[in-house]
Amino acid sequence: MREAIGGSWLFQIVVAIILIFVGYLCLAINHSKAFNVKNSIITAIELQDGMDLTNPTDDASVQDIVAAINGVAYRTTGSCPGGYTGINRNGDLDSRSSAFCIKKIKARNVNSDELPDKYFYKVVVFYKLDLPIFNNFFNFQITGDTRVM
Numbered sequence: 001m002r003e004a005i006g007g008s009w010l011f012q013i014v015v016a017i018i019l020i021f022v023g024y025l026c027l028a029i030n031h032s033k034a035f036n037v038k039n040s041i042i043t044a045i046e047l048q049d050g051m052d053l054t055n056p057t058d059d060a061s062v063q064d065i066v067a068a069i070n071g072v073a074y075r076t077t078g079s080c081p082g083g084y085t086g087i088n089r090n091g092d093l094d095s096r097s098s099a100f101c102i103k104k105i106k107a108r109n110v111n112s113d114e115l116p117d118k119y120f121y122k123v124v125v126f127y128k129l130d131l132p133i134f135n136n137f138f139n140f141q142i143t144g145d146t147r148v149m
Contacts, residue, residue: 027129031142033074034127038144040068041100041123045146050119053085053104057092066091069099078126078139100125107148121146 045051048061056062069089077097080086086098095101101124109115122145129138 023129027127027138030076030127030129031140033072034076034125034142037069037072037074037100038123038125038142040072041065041102041125042121042144042146044068045102045121045123046149049149050104050121051102053102056085056087062087062091065100074099076126076128078124078141081124084122084124118148120148 044061044064048059048064051061052059065087066089075089077088077099078101080095080098080101084095084101084103085093086095086101088094088097089099103122104119105122107118107120109118122143125142125144127140127142
């Protein structure tokens, strides 16, 4: 009887170690996918020299972003922080279940009378730990900035 109890404890320890290792791998894979999506969003915005946040469905940079997101099968959604514009995987405005969030920020200008206004964009992309037990408990964000345009 003593050997059966010792074997079950060892089995539980092995299962726990395997779950931790698989969770770490899932998190690393999702983080790298979200990082690549963030970089493709920033590249698309910079190539088009900005984007129209009031009507994103007709914007060329949003269409490039949607094509990039569908190309890598990025399905994670999240809720946007305050002041951000959320866009879902179809390119429509959606702040609750958005695939990414964008905020247009005016860059500080020393000589405001002589130089035109310049802006940059802050981008937020989501990723999560994809384990069935911890599905919605661990949601993370990656943020990035474009160059000043």
